[in-house]
Amino acid sequence: MRINNNMSAVITNNQLLGTESSLSDVMEKLSSGFSINHASDDPSGIAIAGKMQAQIDGLNQASTNGSDGISVLQTAEGALNEVTDMIQRMRELSVQAANGTNSDSEREAIQKEIESLLDEIDRVAATTEFNTITLLDGSLDCRTYGNDVTRIATSNDVPSGIYQLKITQAALRAKTTINATTAGTVVENFDNTFKKIETTTTVNVPGLTAFNYKDFIDQTTWETVTRDYSGATTVTTSTGTKNGLGLSGSIAINGYPMEFAQGSSGEMVYGQLRMACEKGGAVISDFDDPDGLSISSYKYGDNAELEIDFSSVEFAKALGFDENVLAKDEGGNTIPKFLGTGTDAKMTLFKKGDVDDTGKLIDTEFGKQATYKTEGRRVIITDTKGFEMSFFADDGYTGNVTLNVTDIGSMALQVGANEGQQMKVRIAAVTTQFMYIDDVDVTRAKGPEDAMDALGDALSYVTAVRSQLGAYENRLDHTTKSLDATAENMTSAISRIEDADMATTMVEYTKLNVLEQAGVSALAQANELPQLALQLLQ
Template structure:
């Protein structure tokens, strides 16, 4: 029996201290609800839980990102719904304008509403925003860079890279050129017999060659005499300058009467106004290349037909009629662009596939291939291999298609888990309806064609947005489900099982009470030594 070292008390005390430590851990688990409160509790478990928590937090934010993406698409799609309605209204107006019961003034009134709707479409495209990000002006479409081409559009299946074409022949307009004006110096003579008073009216016109149309008309001089057919006496004599004789000119079915003596400015203004209604343009270049009337459009559908009241009247307007025959008519049709598409494997570094083809409408060129591949653009007027003389590769256009510009939605918990959203430009320019007019000859019919194409374009953009929306809805559900499952998994790793922990707590609590009692008994053992000393 020893009193200096009470080993029973020491052993019991050590056991009690261990029980207290374990009990403290269990109580911490019960109070926090976590099975892992310190790294020492489960070193591997805390590492796993840390990674899981990062994924859970990321998944939650990715789900929010997806929802924000849906909001962006819904905003754009809502604006496009109004664009669709406006195109439908313009189509309705075009059908109305196509009716022959409408006068020119009524078509002009219809055109005012069309012009207003075109402006509104562009306004919607430029001002539809989400969080200050413009949605419909093309800023969220992939960037493509090229010279001598505008209105460049690529489908979603066009990979980034360099695509090259060569324009061998630029699209042309139907044209009636006069160069130089009044090159023939022979006087133009026209006689008209008036049976009602037995007289003959003779007009002799002298022109002076010029490269400027207005100057040519103003420098023209004319003499008109009326002679009695019976006596040969001159009944009247008049002379002057300006337009040499009266007559009519009809351009694509739109006619205008010109009066003898009208100044060059006056004739030019009347012809300009007629061309505007006839779907043609009039030009008088300062470089002296000659006055001309051309179709407004380019390509094989660009017809131009000019009819004069007489060949003599055409001459006094500066036209050379020596090859016309008996008819006083000029007819011309434009041509479409002719290009080479440089394909993969050729001598030119280009990524067009071996099955690529192209189609043209004037200088609007579309290159297509399998899997919905489509590259569309408007070639610069007059640019081709014959005019691009200063280039090492005349007529060559290189399109650098990038994957820059689209909206990147981060829809995952980790880096590079992205979804690219492209929204094409929905402006009147990119829909090729920016020059829509029902006041021109065949304008309503042309407008119907253009608006049908524009409607298909907008519908295509809307369907793409709908596809994005449906995908994002599935993405959001997937992220939420994954987050739920990940939360369940991390719960199994770091959350305390309260039932099991309570069993452990009860056991340790009993052990602590037993240890305390045992320690008290052990501390009483040295007292027994006193009995030996009595």
């Protein structure tokens, strides 16, 4: 019997300490709900759980990002709904303006509403925002850079890269020009047999060294001689030499008529020509243009037509038009009419494998099957698999054009928990320029018909943009559902790793609690054993 070292107490105490440590761990699990509270609890499990928790947090945020993306698209689509309504209203107005019962003043009133709606479309495009990000001005579309072209647009199926072409012939308007460099004489005879009166007007048009149409008219001299042979003797009278427009007459530019009075000043004649061009859908140059006074069709290309009808060949010459530009009948005789058409642009697309004049390979991404078509100055290039690129060539430009298509500019939505898991969203510009309706004018001759065509195309453009937004929105809806499902399954997996099984832990707690009480009792009894040694001393 030993009293210095009570081994029974030591052994019992060690067991009790172990039970208390285990009981402490179990109680921590019960209070926290986690089976892993320290790295020492499960080193591999805590590493796995840490990575999985990062994924879960990332997936939850990615789902929120997707919902935010849907909100962006809904904002843009709501604005486009109003743009659609405005385009439909303008087309309705164009149909109204095309009716022959409308006067010029009524068409001008219709045009005012159209211009107001065009301004509103541009305002919507410039101010529709989400979190200060402008949505409809083209800033969320892929950037494409090019020289001597504007309004560049590319479809989603155009890969980024360099595209090269050469414009060999610019799109041209139908055009006629008054140069007035050579003086001449115009004689108009009119014999009224019924009244027995004959009138002869002699017009001397000047030749100018420095062109000025107003001076040309003002420096024109004319004299009208009238011979009345209704009586026994012929009575001759003369107006004397006067200045101004030598003959009275009328013209019709693309069907819009204008009357001119004999003797009108250059200021008046130019003003009337300008008005006839404006209403007739033509363009007139400045009166002092050094290249002469030109009248051109408003449009460009093969579909551009310019028709000018004169009351007589002599009147056309009095206005300064060269007889050689007038049309001929089947017999080769000159008739008082000018007919002109524009010219489409012509170009060469440099395709993969093409070389330049020096034999150097041209850096270009156009495929072998790429083709182009022109609509005036607008060029549309298409290829297989949805490739479409369009632009607006600068007026009169010929030469090389290099287009650099980038993937910069689109909105990148982070729809995954890891790097590179993004969805690119492109929203095309919905401005009047990009829809080619910025010049809609129903007051011009054939303006309502042209407006109906242009607005119909614009409606298709907006519908295509809205369709693309709808496709993005549906995709994001499925994306967020997929993210939520993945996060749910990963949460279930991490729960099996780090969450405590309360039932099993309670069983363990009950066992350890009993062991602790038993240990305390046993230790008390072990501490009593040295007391027995005192009985030997009695």
